[in-house]
Amino acid sequence: MAANKLERILTLTHILLETPRHLTAVEIRSRVPGYPSEEESFRRSFERDKAELRSMGIPLDVDNVPGTDPPILGYRIPPGEGTLRDPGLAPDELDALRLAVAVIGSGDGTGQRALLKLGGGVTPDTAGGLLVSDPAIEAAFEGLAERRRLSFRYHDVDRDVDPYRLQFARNRWYLVGFDHSRGALRWFRLDRVQGEVTAGPTPGAFERPEGETPGLQLAPWLVGGDTDETVTARVWFDPDIAAYVRAGLGDVEVVGDDSDGLVVELPVTNREGFRSWVMSYLDRAEVLGPASLRDEVVDWLTEVAE
Amino acid sequence: MSPSVDFATRFQRLLALLRHAAARGDDGIPxxxxxxxxxxxxxxxxxxxxxxxxxxxDEVHYDRMPFEVILDDDRVSVRLFSMDRPLRLTPAEALQLVASAGALANDEDEDSPLRRALAKVGAVIGVEPGEDIDVEADPDGGASGRLLRDAITAGKVVSFRYWSYGRDEVSVREVDPWAVTRADAEWYLIGLDRASSEERRFRLDRMSELQVLDATAGPGPKDLDTSRTGLPDAPEVVIDLPPDARWVVEQLPTVAAVPGVDGRITVTLRATSRTWLERLLVRVGPEAKVVDLDERLGPPEVLGAAASRMLDRYRRNGATDRAR
Structure with missing residues (x-):
């Protein structure tokens, strides 16, 4: 059974790739061995095979067969679209990809199939599974690669978004893009999308602006940071936790780091996010300045303490 | 890869091995x-x-065969007349390649095999790695993760300074290391804490001064559950949160979250310690109200203790901009 299917799909792929014109279902049945002779079973079997081809990334073009009257639908794999330009990977490059897919990939066979298409052998068995994937992420990626506009619902608003950048950080996928419903650049957590992400029908629907797309901001003092005026905050941390704080801070200005503690300067564009973050260190952190920011924290603490 | 693979993999594997054999020409391959x-x-x-x-x-015309496969006694040779180019990658496949390679390529030289492969694949599918797609996926827990794995293999005790975030204490620990495991975005060490003789979990990013000691560590239990997270027995607290504290529901594991009036949310959480709860209350601010509190977390009246302690610090140091 399985061998028959392999033979059948291979033959089907072959004749649909090679045909100079669209082939009718009747022609396909006569040239591909293994289809049932009964009309209804053939239809079902053929539908399943078409779905199988599409799921493997093989596009099918359906159109009227020339010269038929009344018109009869025919099928073919559009010339040039079913195949990939061979990237010409050297053996050491394939090996490196193989290892990366094994260590990082989703572990569900998708990366393995991709490698096989590019001429690589099998990947070693490993845990993998670091890069979770789902249809929303894949649709976003398709939109990104082909410059198609995406549609999805996010925070209860229907959005049309030109995808500029996909970013995986802190175990999550984020999308940065131009949100037409807001008229501004926005980022989205793809696991928070409500329902499906659909990529529009038109490739090349937009041009990504020149220059680097701003990266995703995860620092709490910067997130969503187009609401507040930027201030430079100076913050002290207890020397006992200085090592852990520094490791998590990324690129910030370190003013001092000694037995008196760690003092850093941060650009704050989101005061609420900044406050919540500083508060999480309890009395192992202190906002030193500027005075306006320090006063805000003192007022906040006074209210909580009451 | 086991022989019982799904159909799509089997199909791609057959095409790949035909291309692989065909590349050897008429001599074929053993x-x-x-x-x-x-x-x-x-x-x-x-x-x-x-x-x-x-x-x-079954074709009438022999030249319509997609490939010619000649099976000799010890080798096979293949000629491809069709399907000699790779089939198009699905978006999911392309994503897996570019993202997996991108995650490891960050740390590599400009012309390492992986960087070269990534550039070639990116060019074929139309994305610019690092610009269009950027992946930060710490695959092994960094230097600490590697050192701890070495210690586990060697059966050695480890010591490190640890910041217990829940209790807000910093202390030096000696631990028999059992496993390094990842949960959500964080890496953890599971092991026997020598001081308490209990199984504990330690976040790798809250360790410093990590050392492998000479002392021999005992092995972990055979049925060690590395997937367990959270504290099923921890005491519960019910808090009525203002709308702007919605992040609590999004970021912390909740037992229950019930929408209330005016966008408020009543949330039930498991508190790992009183300090943890006090920290949460300082962060969500004066608009949050504790509705119910497990008595193991202490009396409800003085939950503002952390805020008072912090306030003392600010008052001691003066209310104005403090230069150092």
């Missing part, structure tokens, strides 16, 4: 070599090749 490359036994390989040799055999 069966064991080709089988090894694709994780098959020789009989499995021969069965797949025989299937391929059937394709197009």
């Amino acid at each position: 069966y064991p070599e080709l089988a090894g490359e694709f994780g098959l036994t020789v009989p499995q390989l021969v069965r797949e090749l025989e299937t391929a040799s059937m394709i197009g055999a």
Whole structure:
């Protein structure tokens, strides 16, 4: 059974790739061995095979067969679209990809199939599974690669978004893009999308602006940071936790780091996010300045303490 | 890869091995070599090749066969007339390649094999790695993760300074290391804490001064559950949150979250310690109200203690901009 299917799909792929014109279902049945002779079973079997081809990334073009009257639908794999330009990977490059897919990939066979298409052998068995994937992420990626506009619902608003950048950080996928419903650049957590992400029908629907797309901001003092005026905050941390704080801070200005503690300067564009973050260190952190920011924290603490 | 793979993988594998064999020209390739490359036994390989040799055999015109497969005693040679180019990658496949390679390529030289492969694949599918797609996926827990794994293999005790975030205490720990495991975005060490003789979990990013000691560590339990997270027995607290504290529901594991009036949310959480709860209350601010509190977390009246302690610090140091 399985061998028959392999033979059948291979033959089907072959004749649909090679045909100079669209082939009718009747022609396909006569040239591909293994289809049932009964009309209804053939239809079902053929539908399943078409779905199988599409799921493997093989596009099918359906159109009227020339010269038929009344018109009869025919099928073919559009010339040039079913195949990939061979990237010409050297053996050491394939090996490196193989290892990366094994260590990082989703572990569900998708990366393995991709490698096989590019001429690589099998990947070693490993845990993998670091890069979770789902249809929303894949649709976003398709939109990104082909410059198609995406549609999805996010925070209860229907959005049309030109995808500029996909970013995986802190175990999550984020999308940065131009949100037409807001008229501004926005980022989205793809696991928070409500329902499906659909990529529009038109490739090349937009041009990504020149220059680097701003990266995703995860620092709490910067997130969503187009609401507040930027201030430079100076913050002290207890020397006992200085090592852990520094490791998590990324690129910030370190003013001092000694037995008196760690003092850093941060650009704050989101005061609420900044406050919540500083508060999480309890009395192992202190906002030193500027005075306006320090006063805000003192007022906040006074209210909580009451 | 086991022979019982799904159909799509089997199909792509057959095309890949035909291309692999065809690249050797008319001399062909020995069966064991080709089988090894694709994780098959020789009989499995021969069965797949025989299937391929059937394709197009029913065609009236011989030249319409997609490939010619010649099975000799010890080797196979293949000529491709069709399907000699890779089939198009699905978005999911392309994403896996570019993202996996991108995650590891960050740390590599400009012309490492992986960076070169990534550039070539990116060019074919139309994305610019690092610009269009950027992946930060710490695959092994960094230097600490590697050192801890070495200690586990060698059966040695480790010591480190640890910041217990829940209790807000910093202390030096000696631990028999059992496993390094990842949960959500964080890496953890599971092991026996020597001071308390209990199994504990430690976040790798809250360790410093990590050392492997000479002392021999005992082995972990055979049935160690590395997936367990959270504290099923921890005491519960119910808090009525203002709308702007919605992040609590999004970021912390909740037992229950019930929408209230005016966008408020009543949330039930498990508190790992009183300090943890006090920290949460300082962060969510004066608009949050504790509705119910497990008595193991202490009396409800003085939950503002952390805020008072912090306020003392600010008052001691003066209320104005403090230069150092």
